[in-house]
Amino acid sequence: MIDWEAVRAEVTGHLQALIRIDTTNPPGNESEAARYLEGILRQEGFDPLFVESEPKRGNVLARLSGGDEPPLMLLGHTDVVAVEPEHWTHPPFSGTLADGCVWGRGALDMKNMVATNLMVLLLLQREGVQLNRDIVFAATADEEAGKGNHGPGWIIDNRPDLWDAPLIITEGGGSDFAVGEQRFYTCQTGQKGLCRLRLIARGTPGHGSMPHGDSAIVKLSRALAGLEGAVFPAHISASVHHFIEGVASRRPAPEAALWQQVLDPTTADAALRDLPISSTLRRELGAVLHNTASATMVQAGSKINVIPGEATAWIDGRLVPGQTAESFTDELRAFIGDEVAIEIDQYTPPLEASSDTPLFQTIVEVMQEREPDAPVLPYLMPAGTDAKHIVPRRPETQIYGFMPYRQQLGEEEMALIHGHDERTPVEELLFATQVLYEIVCRFGGLISRVQY
Numbered sequence: 286m287i288d289w290e291a292v293r294a295e296v297t298g299h300l301q302a303l304i305r306i307d308t309t310n311p312p313g314n315e316s317e318a319a320r321y322l323e324g325i326l327r328q329e330g331f332d333p334l335f336v337e338s339e340p341k342r343g344n345v346l347a348r349l350s351g352g353d354e355p356p357l358m359l360l361g362h363t364d365v366v367a368v369e370p371e372h373w374t375h376p377p378f379s380g381t382l383a384d385g386c387v388w389g390r391g392a393l394d395m396k397n398m399v400a401t402n403l404m405v406l407l408l409l410q411r412e413g414v415q416l417n418r419d420i421v422f423a424a425t426a427d428e429e430a431g432k433g434n435h436g437p438g439w440i441i442d443n444r445p446d447l448w449d450a451p452l453i454i455t456e457g458g459g460s461d462f463a464v465g466e467q468r469f470y471t472c473q474t475g476q477k478g479l480c481r482l483r484l485i486a487r488g489t490p491g492h493g494s495m496p497h498g499d500s501a502i503v504k505l506s507r508a509l510a511g512l513e514g515a516v517f518p519a520h521i522s523a524s525v526h527h528f529i530e531g532v533a534s535r536r537p538a539p540e541a542a543l544w545q546q547v548l549d550p551t552t553a554d555a556a557l558r559d560l561p562i563s564s565t566l567r568r569e570l571g572a573v574l575h576n577t578a579s580a581t582m583v584q585a586g587s588k589i590n591v592i593p594g595e596a597t598a599w600i601d602g603r604l605v606p607g608q609t610a611e612s613f614t615d616e617l618r619a620f621i622g623d624e625v626a627i628e629i630d631q632y633t634p635p636l637e638a639s640s641d642t643p644l645f646q647t648i649v650e651v652m653q654e655r656e657p658d659a660p661v662l663p664y665l666m667p668a669g670t671d672a673k674h675i676v677p678r679r680p681e682t683q684i685y686g687f688m689p690y691r692q693q694l695g696e697e698e699m700a701l702i703h704g705h706d707e708r709t710p711v712e713e714l715l716f717a718t719q720v721l722y723e724i725v726c727r728f729g730g731l732i733s734r735v736q737y
């Protein structure tokens with residue numbers, strides 16, 4: 286039987302060590318973290334592979350060989366976002382252990398899961414778990430900034446031989462949340478796509494002393510004013526459908542009826558407004574039910590006495606599964622009118638994996654035993670993960686976001702991600718290690734029950 290007390294100390298130590306390596310991206314410097322992981326894996330008898338897209342942008346992969354079923358990958362990124370150290374209770378790269386938590390940048394996003402993934406692999410090896418498929422560990426660079434040129438996308442493009450797993454578990458879901466007294470867990474099955482575009486208004490240039498009624502700035506302003514309070518049509522993706530049905534099935538009748546109305550695009554917005562839920566959940570549900578468009582930058586003119594001939598606004602557009610750049614710009618057009626041109630700068634499609642698969646079912650079953658009162662629901666994420674670099678290159682891949690985690694630090698806990706005082710309770714590191722280990726043992730191995 287596994288000594289779980291020892292595992293708790295070991296996984297905590299790995300998380301602390303990873304936090305102490307500053308991998309703020311940019312510039313990243315993930316190689317040092319990858320080298321740390323490579324060292325541990327080598328000590329334990331693995332034959333890990335360290336690959337750099339360029340100096341200091343390192344990735345590490347390791348494999349435990351099993352049977353002929355399709356490989357399962359445990360994936361995590363080692364880079365983190367920047368900090369403002371003056372706002373932290375403990376220094377952000379100290380990995381301080383205090384109040385039952387490991388403190389530091391990356392404690393929740395996502396050096397915690399890198400450490401638990403590592404621990405799961407080590408346990409599989411030490412316990413000699415018989416496998417029906419290869420289990421692949423990947424700790425990759427460059428998720429948090431820019432175009433993600435140094436992580437999974439780079440590996441698939443440059444070392445396609447290293448990337449053969451059509452099933453992946455990574456970040457983006459796994460936390461619990463409550464509706465009333467009822468707790469649920471999320472498992473990410475999909476994420477919204479990205480459509481970044483420019484609105485360009487053209488007018489007649491001229492001298493500021495003589496207005497002429499054909500101003501690019503005024504045209505652009507009219508287009509942007511159309512976005513004020515704009516509610517795009519509701520689109521119910523499969524992930525959101527299953528999520529809503531799952532919540533409705535655990536709520537009292539009058540409230541359950543409201544949840545059911547969210548499933549009908551014609552009543553979704555009114556029902557969402559009336560649901561007795563937190564403002565955070567309402568905002569998040571609003572984002573996953575609709576395409577959205579936020580104006581984030583504008584530019585026009587260069588001199589106070591010159592009427593410019595052109596004015597530009599940048600729009601951050603996000604698309605629900607099933608939508609395309611074309612369907613999105615059609616919807617956008619209805620709000621902004623036709624005085625401006627639309628030019629698309631960047632498009633990544635929305636993604637969605639099925640929740641009707643043996644791997645998803647295994648996640649549900651393991652959690653049912655650990656947390657019988659809190660069912661796992663498919664979940665569509667409003668933002669993106671590394672999945673956006675993987676699925677377009679390997680469309681057959683099924684990616685699930687599942688880092689099991691019980692929120693203990695209160696309402697604002699998820700705001701610690703990318704915020705100040707990011708930290709993770711040691712208890713949750715152990716919980717995640719046990720749950721992920723059991724999922725892998727049952728799905729990828731020939732073990733039906735793990736002893737705690």
Ligand SMILES: [Zn+2]
Nearest residue numbers: 394395428456
């Ligand atoms: Zn992350």
